[in-house]
Amino acid sequence: MQFGNREFRPRLWPTVATLILLPVLLWLGFWQLDRAQEKREIEQRYTEQQSRPAVGLNRLDPADKIEYRRVTVRGHFADERQILLDNQIHQGQAGYHILTPLQIEDSHRYILVNRGWVNGSMQRSKLPEVNTPDDAVALTGRLKMPAGIGIKLGDQSYTDTDWPRVVQWLDIQELEKETGYELYPYILQLDEDQPHGFVREWKIVSSSPEQSTSYAVQWFTLALVLVLIFIFVNSRKIDHAEHERK
Structure with a gap:
């Protein structure tokens, strides 16, 4: 395959390595996007529950969605x-x-x-x-x-x-x-202001949705870099004199 004055000829081992690593990098990127969405849903559910007044525990059905x-x-x-x-x-x-x-x-x-x-x-x-x-x-x-x-x-x-x-x-x-x-x-x-407790700094999620999105961008960037490296190492400049002899 020819692009301008360069010819692309994929070799076996770089191709095998790319076919193995590229899906992994893409999977990690989409996994982090899913994590970010999951954390947003948790934060939304937490906000909705916290906006409601406290209710007696005996008035709730444990089978309902009552987390937070x-x-x-x-x-x-x-x-x-x-x-x-x-x-x-x-x-x-x-x-x-x-x-x-x-x-x-x-x-x-x-x-x-x-x-x-x-x-x-x-x-x-x-x-x-x-x-x-x-x-x-x-x-x-x-x-x-x-x-x-x-x-x-x-x-x-x-x-x-x-x-x-x-x-x-x-x-x-x-x-x-x-x-x-x-x-x-x-x-x-x-609750933090309740007696009979110790240090309380409750976290909704271990890290923010934005952090997971940032990780996803990093994985997708690595996937793009891998593709560019694959193209570069499998491309060479065409020797016109050699090409004419052929």
């Missing part, structure tokens, strides 16, 4: 089955999110209350001391699906019998077996 809904709930903390969610970072420091089961007033059901972040010790065996009120409490917060909290790395063992229990992620069904409590399917993230 602001709720109020009364009950007693059950600190004998406290859970420490590991690998939580705040201002560059590693620590835990403290999740304390709250028995909902006039109910046999419990809800895990994320009371916020506490600093961890350099000695992993030394767990933070957490003060929990014995009296009935009235709390306000927002509902969050457990899947949005923590990092899931490999299989998690629940064989440890000590409490408080350190976990790497939250599995409501497994925790029901371990605690013996019937747990509400959502976590309650305690």
